[in-house]
Amino acid sequence: MGFLSNLINGISLGSIYAVIALGYTMVYGIAKMLNFAHGDVIMIGAYVVYLTSVKAGLPPVLAVVIAMVACTILGITIEKVAYKPLRKATSLAVLITAIGVSYFLQNIALVIFGANPINFTSVVNVPVIKLFDGQIVISGEASTAIVVSVVIVIALSLFIKKTKSGKAMLAVSEDKGAAQLMGVNVNRTISLTFAIGSALAAIAGALLCSAYPILSNTTGAMPGIKAFVAAVFGGIGSIPGAMIGGILIGVIEILGKAYISTQLADAIVFGVLILVLMFKPTGILGKKINEKV
């Protein structure tokens, strides 16, 4: 029973990673850049949820929607101001800029909200599920995280397959130049990608801080990096891959804590990243990309 409980905890943590990983994987697939600041957008989203739901007393769903709007605006602004001018620059320059943006968000939050962590009040109001005479307990936060992530993955997959904008995204990720020649507005598509990724970050922020109720300016950093690991694990650019990768990383982390060492959980997760990149750099569902000369 202990194992099953740990497994459920792992899947619930992994579902949150999956929602974050979707943002990474879409941006990487389309703009070919590692948006290091994605984790910090989550943190900003969580702060907005905190301000609107706890401080202003708005209903949780409305608070999350406001946070999604705020993060979308933030994501598009970051893309326009910091990343767009560097479209043709080296990946080194883009990555350093992304690190700069990450630092900027963390420290602007530090200045605005202070250095003291806030105890987040859960915005999830779903009853606890008890199985096997209460031996296995699934908290409202856990079941919500799992359901929400599944819904998002299905919706996103449909969006990309069925809608015009979704197909444009796919085209840009395959070949930017060719897509442009076919009349796809590349800049708009990239902005849209950032918008969707950032909106998802707001949801991830609400889920993360509801399940682990502490919020400070560095809250998003570690989950962000682990979600990147998940995106690579699942195959960067692949939406179902992000889901599978996220859940696997969450399960590995929790089971590693429960059965190997509580102090080595991070090393295990990062060890997985290295093994994946060494032996299957394209991840579980990724496609092989040949290097162009």
Add this chain to the structure above:
Amino acid sequence: MKSVKKILALVLAVVMIATCFAACGSDANDDKTDAKEIVIGISGPLTGSTAQYGLAVQNAAELAAKEINEAGGINGTMLKIIAADDEADTGDKATSAYNFLKDQGMQIFLGTVTTGSGLAVVNQTAADGIFQLTPSASGDDIIKAGDNCFQICFTDSNQGSRSAQYIAENNIASKIAVIYDSSDAYSTGIYNTFKAECTNRGITLVAEQAFTKGNTDFSAQIQACKSAGAELVFLPIYYTEAALILKAAQAADFAPKFFGCDGLDGLLGVKGFDPALAEGVMLLTPFAADAQDEATQSFVTAYKAAYNNEIPNQFAADAYDGVKIIAKLIEQEGITADMSAKEIGDKLKVAICADGFEFTGLTGAGAPLTWDAEGAVSKDPAAVIIENGAYKAL
């Protein structure tokens, strides 16, 4: 590219010259500030996850100094409190906070607030010979570095063994689990002595779970305690993580008794924390704000009036006592403001552990405090339980 570099080099050079001037400017602080003031320095976390402690110490020390100064000082000598933020860091931030205080003319050191920062500076304070009286750095090694350092709080080994003793003597539980922070000297120190005392008394710990700083997911640790059938979970940790653990236990529908030490003090002050989660949590603390004696009541009233109606925790009480102890020593030894930190240190470190010196204050349940030559204080922790969102003596 070249030209950009040149501009940057120029800018950096200008900044560097400017910083040199800034450096010269700060030298002025080396002079004694005011001949009539004795400067007491505090180094503690004023920001970050243990900020409540540093701020409480700073507030209470300032309150105590204000009361002394308003009553005419100590034979006309005033006290001045200065504080530096060490962020509870264990390396360069702690040493640079201490050096910052020295540059500001600190003569007596009422710090550090946390054990980790304390260990980083005790060798230096010993070398400087400054009188160090820490309100709350309870690590056993803090006072071992030199003969200049004394504690107002009881030591970690004392807390660990007293907790085990209390649990055993009152038959609170027989199946005990521990969740501790292996990256924190305070938490590990208590865990080790708690475990040793439990072994002495024939109690076996059913689960021993560690975590490290920055961890937010406690589901695996809680699951391990639950699977082991623990009736009581001992939490020798700080309040920020304790809040997360209580939440994780609730999510797993696991409701054992929780027992903690002074690090849990502050739990009820966490912003946004649901006090219902803390219901029934027991902790050892030398100070309860609801105690009915006159000293406690007047302190709590004054503190609430001065700081936004906040209820003082034991860190505040320890710091308040600390300033009063220093004042008593200053009066007794005839310390004057023009003495150097070393001269004051040489006198006070002998006086505080001399026979006959004792102090009765807020902490220690009315019994007078005395110190041994090593620097440990004699006082007994009292157990409290959280009921209806407030402390109640057990």
Add this chain to the structure above:
Amino acid sequence: MKNKTKTIKPYTKQSFITYGILIAAFAVTLILVETGSISFMLQSLLVPLCVYAILAVSLNLTVGILGELSLGQAGFMCIGAYTGALFSILMQEAIPESAIRFPLALLIGGVCAAIFGILIGIPVLRLRGDYLAMVTLAFGEIIKNICGALYLGKDSEGFHASLDSASDMGLAPDGKVLINGALGLNGTPKDSTFIIAFIALFITVIIAYNFVNSRTGRAVMSIRDNRIAAESIGLNITKYKLITFGLTAFLAGVAGVIYSHNFATLQAVKFDYNMSILILVFVVLGGIGSIRGSVIAAVVLTLIPELLRETIGQYRMLFYAVILIAMMLLTANTKFKSKLTAYMSKLKGLVVKEKKGEVK
């Protein structure tokens, strides 16, 4: 007309200017310290300043010369700090003279870090770009995490180790815990002094300049500029990359040893990826590829926030972040760069005109 002396000259001049600046800064600081006209806080910053400068110069070899972004610098520093400090604690009685013990500790810390650098480099350097950056970050975090969970003790039967807890090691009663998990090492002798740290920095700068100007250094730069072309003329890419990576790790390890011998306690948690990023900030703001710039940026950017502790304390990183983004936008943005170059040449033209048209 170009001849041999002329092509070497500007480079030699550059390095000698840097040496001159370093020696002058050192002399001035020493005089200020000796005359007591420098605050305690500044004095306590002197060793860390040298440490950060060494780290920045060493990272610049990977970022500037090799052209790959490594976010694992703190991990190598951690290895150096741990091995060096462990050596000093163990040898405190066998070699009481710190003038002999400390150089040995520096060497051991550096070599251990270099070994790790090469071991990690073999798989890592097959990757490029973002993946390489993430994997170095991952390795740095793994090193930090494992060092932070490591318990090592010594008793009459020899060494004991555990990754669980101190009591798990089963030490005999006479045993002594050397590395206490996340609490790290305690009781490292305070062997680091400003003079030693400065000498280490000076040697680092000499090594860096000579490396860049060596045959190996030029080969590395050719790989950076065009890997495929470099490969096609028969350069062994892996070898040159590993040499650079190993050298970077060695210097970072030395910096770690100096860092660890400056404080009595040492904890692995210090060496997280934020430390790596901080060093990267020094490299980028000092100018990628500029050794002098790295030193100056490390010194200035460490000093400012400490000196303005009360006023800009919490704005420090915000300030870094804005400058970092601005720098990248200004230098990496082709449109802006061409505009700036045009403007600068126009400015130069004016100056030249004023000098009544000097002949080039």
